[in-house]
Amino acid sequence: MDSALIPKGVRRCSFGQFILFIAIVGAVLLWGVFAMLLCWLKGLNQTNMNDYYGFALWIWADLAVIALGGGAFFSGFLKYIMGKDELKNIINYAVLIGFICYSSALLILAIDIGQPLRGWFIFWHANVHSMLTEVAFCLSCYFAVLTIEYIPLILENRQLDRVPFFHNLSHNMHEVMAVFAATGAFLSFFHQGSLGGVAGVLFGRPFAYREGIFIWPWTFFLFTWSAAACGPCFTIFVTWLTEKITRKKLVKDNVIELLAKISGWMLATYTFAKIIDTWYWAAVTAPSAGFWLPDFYSGNALYGPWILFLEIIICGVIPAFILVTDTGRKNRTTLMTAVILAVIGVCLNRWVMVLQVMAVPVMPFDKWVLYYPSWQEVATTILPVAYGVILIAISYRYLPIFPQEKELNPAD
Amino acid sequence: MNKEHSKAKKYGMVIDLDKCTGCGACMVACMAENNVPFKKDETNKLDSITWMRVYKLTNGKSFPNTEICYLPRPCMHCEGQHGHSPCVSVCPATATDYSQETGIVSQIYTRCFGCRYCMAACPYHARYFNWWDPVWPEGMEKSLNPKVSVRMRGIVEKCSFCFHRYQSAMEKAYYEERKELEEGEYQTACTQACPADAITFGDLNNPDHAVCQLKKSKNAFRLLERLGTNPKVYYVSTREWVRRSGDNYLRGYEKEGKVKKHRELAGH
Amino acid sequence: MKIGRRSFLSFVIGGAAGTALTPLPWKLTDDLSIWTQMWPWTPVPEDGEVSYTNSVCTLCPAGCGISVRKIEDRAVKIEGAEGYPASDGNACILGLSGLQLLYGPTRVRMPLKKENGKWKEISWDEAISQVVNKLSDLRSNDESPAVACISGSDYGTVPRLLRRFMTAYGSPNFMTVPSMQDSYALTLKLMHGVSALAGFDFENSNFVLSFGSGLIEGWGSSVRMFKAKSLWKEKGGKLVQVEQRLSNTAAKADQWVAVNPGTEAVLALGLANVIITQSLYDKAFVENHASGFDAFKKIVTGFSPDKVAKITGVEESAIISLAKAFAGASEPVAVCGRGQGKTPGSLHEFMAVHALNALVGNINKKGGVWAVPEPDYIKWPEPELDEVAQKGLATPRADGAGSEKYPDTKSLLNQFPKAVCAAEESPVKVLFVSGANPCYTLPGTKAVKEAFDKIPFVISFSSFMDETAQAADLILPNHGHLERYQDVPTPAALQNPLTGLAKPVVEPLFNTRHTGDVVIALAKGVGGSVADAFAWDSYEACLEETMGDNWDTLLEKGFVAQAFEPPGWDSAFTTSSGKFEFISQACMAESHQAAPGKIAIEGDNKKFPLILMPYDSIRLANGFIGNTPFLTKTLEDTILKGQDTVVQINPKTAKSRFIFLDDGDYAILSTPKGRVKVRVNLFEGVMPGVVAIPRGLGHTAYDDYLAGKGSNFNELISPVDDPVSGLDAAWGIRAKLTNVPL
């Protein structure tokens, strides 16, 4: 029915099947949209956030998707700047995932703020001292870059490409793409960092606060680093998931392994830096603010020392070890285990830097306060996932996302 | 006003915890003065707007050696270093600002867009978000004070040191062709309301103001002093356990010197 | 069409510039910016000229001077009035939030009549003529004693107009809401022989021994007490608090003495024992100005420190050192009246505590207890009584006050519901209620409500839709406290006589009428000698005339403070001996009760292993005025959580053989009188075995900001008669806590 739109020489499921799939995911999306509208019309009282948890599930999701979307900028960086040409076979998908992650992040921010219609004040009345200002500027700019990177991909659709205007537009954009990729990489280094800075500069919150250099706390660098390490892992993971679902091989192993290897080294160095950071924080920074490490991990029902162990050892050291070894990367099971652990690790890190920060009592007479999200929060957090799945499904169906697909799946 | 000729003020408070009875008059005076809204159920203290909140501290001992101390907590109007209070430096929209003229941390309701970053930054939980539209039962809006704007849903508010009272006092002084205020001319609603006379308010820079002497007491302390927030609210208590409750004391870190040195090294 | 790089760029830039040049985005942005500054439904208070009006707060008997800030004709803030005696510049948390009562949704806006359980608006003329008809009918049937009145106070022109009305009409049944002041008045009557109010020269005391008085919980004139407490701190005065719970007063005291529940009087006698045996008492006073000392000494011998230690749970050495410290201080004073002092108590306890003051000779002395004359500015001529009135007044009171059993007590409101419930047909057919909310504040509330149901015609003068107004048949709403004139007699426990004047701060908002005017109108309606007793044209005229020369001062300054020196010991006592009586004849007459002892509380200790005791908080109004929204907002979540009362228990109590309760858990609290679901707060500051419950919750009336929140302690208890006075002496009730069945 829609075969005219589908790229030449590839197989896709039937239109009916496709629509059914979109409808199911679409229902979840609508649920999320409903919750989003509730939040906009009735206000943030629809959430379980409170004055202790001014930042909660969403902001975690926001930070997490941005970290995971880091695959886009880092692959771009590797391909266009470092000249790793093999990565052209996965860069489209990385860009698409990045686009989804960043658009989701902006959407979440638009739901999260109490006065969405005043959101632009962040640009108009910008406070240059605020990490959030930096985040807002870089995030918006980078989203624009991702859009520019994504548009030529859309224009490559069989039907659109026949329109000469679109064809030429796409061609022109491709030519300047290296410039955008470089800009994107530069912007990303900053906003990933400033997201880390958001927590790291909170000198009133010793759990989050880190010293640093110039105006940047160490978390600035750790966030960029971890996004560069784990973002590509997420790209690999989603690619693998897409292959499983479509029951097709879409990207050649050497491409995946290259990306995995670089990620592995990034993760290894990141974990090393994270260990040093944690040690210095535990031994010097926190005590100077009146806290021993155990204070942050005891006296409550959720946040125990297991978190540190899980984040640093299980989701840091182990996947890094797997990914830097040849045998670890060659074996699909260990590779995917490592990739998933890395993804969990970075998400856990963002969780800790958003939610545990809020949970830890700072005033000596204050208590640990735990929080659980309302259904509206859960729905709006799932909303981007549904939206992402739909966008991937449509893009995969109608756009030549995977350049190696035809070669790997010759039509009979 | 001619800026060169008026000295920079540093308004602050000294609260005598030995005198505070926990009566809550300061809380209500503040709510009445500043149009703080109220809901039908305010027992969830995590979303109850109380610019002034009186905390109840206990010494943790068992019956009958238990002791209680009440600790009123307005906004500390942190000075940080050079006015970089925890909340001011993080606000992306410059909706909260540190005034070098008065030392007061302002909150601009019409500019705040409700990102709540400042709340995350404030270790004293002095900032409150308007999760709900404020609602006054019909007729009760008559008691609203026109000198303080009513806040809408979706933005953050906090104690302003009753800044409108400073403005009124300055206006009056201006008409009388004075540049400086007398100590009693600008007092906050909570200070005025405290029947136990536990709160003293004034210019910490002015040696003639009572706060300036009171804060020098050997029993004076500030909350979480070691974080570098540099608060302008001082507390006084003769009880050691109370003074210790003001900060997280760690062995080996008791001495101010060690902490200070570390902070200097860290670039503060 | 071929698009080159150049045309591509011009397309993009041109498009952006073109859009930006149209006014559309800028206009939209501007509108958005303005609209989001303030939504139309967020109120913008109107500005205007600022003015201040001084008045006196009448929300509780403390009568603090207030200054109300107004913007044009709107009252926007209540503050304390500088220079007003005792409260000087301050008001309490309730007084400060008084505008929420003035403008709040619980005001009764016009006369209301209940018809078939529903409120119907009715005109003032109609309402008054209905009451007049009823009163005239009863009077013509010689049933004048079937009319009764409950007044919040005995003093001031409105209560006195009501009392005068009852007298002229011919009913002895004028009742007042009891408080510790009644117990103190009786104590002074029996020990000093005078009709006086107990005043305490706290400002000059340097050792205050309080037997459970919540001195900074709202006891007496609360604002004055806060100031006194700070003064003690500044001057180095000591406060010792005897109480089962670490109340705010105990927390702020220099010493907290946790005695076993109900053994306060025993402790007082134990202290007396030490003072006497160690010869620490004031010989000049005891030998020359007191009688019955030997008999008292004999009684006290039975209360040796070791025995008292066993009963009270206070260590023997602590008893001895406390007695020494008290007697050794230059200006010591002992005080009782539990919590906010809104309930009377065991007369023996009051007398035992007062005896301590006598032992140290600080009666009518600097820093001590003073017998302050009752307010005497109301000097109306006695009403002429017609035959009906004379006959009516000669009948015994419905509440038993002044009877053979309780000859010295003036009013026994606590006995009244019992009397009504016990009779086949209610002896009272018309009941007026003014300045009181007995359907909420009286212990044994269930019986009170039952009595009210039985009384055919209940008339409330309340400005608010409180529990009693709800139970009434007719409401004749008084003006709000900031809309009316009202004289304010000497506040509770003040040592210097003081008269204040509350005056209208704003015009009455609704179709309300001053209770004084209504009483005058009723009297005129009934006619005859009743009308003759009310010669005034209006309440205001009556008030002005009553105040005489002081009227102008009252209008101007807001108060008249009398210079007062309490009489010296030579002339202070008008007992038969002319001396202070350690042992009153009234108590001797009491069968076996010569020795003050413990008042037994209700309940079997096997079935109810715990003791439920109420506590007061200054943030929780528990009198005839309910909490304002602001007040309720300040309550900690260890008092009220959601819609549930939180009771405080010691962690030890929480983990016994039968129960296991964690902080915040739900539990069933039962007493012989009732069962409620509560939450528990584990608090080390409560004596094991005691369940502490806040007073002031559990309203069924008022607005959504108060109604339905928590449980009313008064529904879990019933009064226990004091053997001497007949007043309520219950200080708690046996209780048990059980886990909520799953």
Ligand SMILES: Nc1nc2c(c(=O)[nH]1)N[C@H]1C(S)=C(S)[C@@H](COP(=O)(O)OP(=O)(O)OC[C@H]3O[C@@H](n4cnc5c(=O)[nH]c(N)nc54)[C@H](O)[C@@H]3O)O[C@H]1N2
């Ligand atoms: N043109 C001009 N230049 C000037 C001056 C001037 O008046 N005019 N003034 C001079 C003076 S006096 C000074 S002090 C300097 C100030 O210059 P800087 O030292 O650069 O200070 P800021 O720019 O105020 O803020 C530094 C950064 O710290 C971040 N930050 C806030 N809190 C924390 C934290 O807890 N930890 C970490 N790591 N970062 C945090 C802020 O977000 C901000 O990005 O500028 C000097 N330069």
Ligand SMILES: Nc1nc2c(c(=O)[nH]1)N[C@H]1C(S)=C(S)[C@@H](COP(=O)(O)OP(=O)(O)OC[C@H]3O[C@@H](n4cnc5c(=O)[nH]c(N)nc54)[C@H](O)[C@@H]3O)O[C@H]1N2
């Ligand atoms: N919102 C916000 N507030 C801040 C900061 C911020 O980043 N943001 N930074 C803070 C910091 S770090 C600082 S150091 C302060 C600086 O704050 P201020 O001390 O207020 O510094 P300026 O306003 O730069 O200069 C003070 C005055 O000195 C005058 N002046 C200039 N030269 C001379 C001279 O030679 N002689 C005399 N007598 N006067 C002279 C100027 O005209 C000006 O009126 O601001 C702090 N306040």
Ligand code: SF4
């Ligand atoms: S008004 Fe004064 S005494 Fe009362 S709680 Fe506030 S500071 Fe304490």
Ligand code: SF4
């Ligand atoms: S107390 Fe909190 S809100 Fe107030 S100035 Fe300090 S950081 Fe800011």
Ligand code: SF4
């Ligand atoms: S919530 Fe408002 S005041 Fe706070 S940081 Fe955000 S914009 Fe600034």
Ligand code: SF4
């Ligand atoms: S200073 Fe003013 S705004 Fe701040 S707590 Fe006191 S009354 Fe409220």
Ligand code: SF4
């Ligand atoms: S103590 Fe009583 S009279 Fe005084 S302000 Fe409070 S409620 Fe009013």
Ligand SMILES: [Mo]
């Ligand atoms: Mo500076």
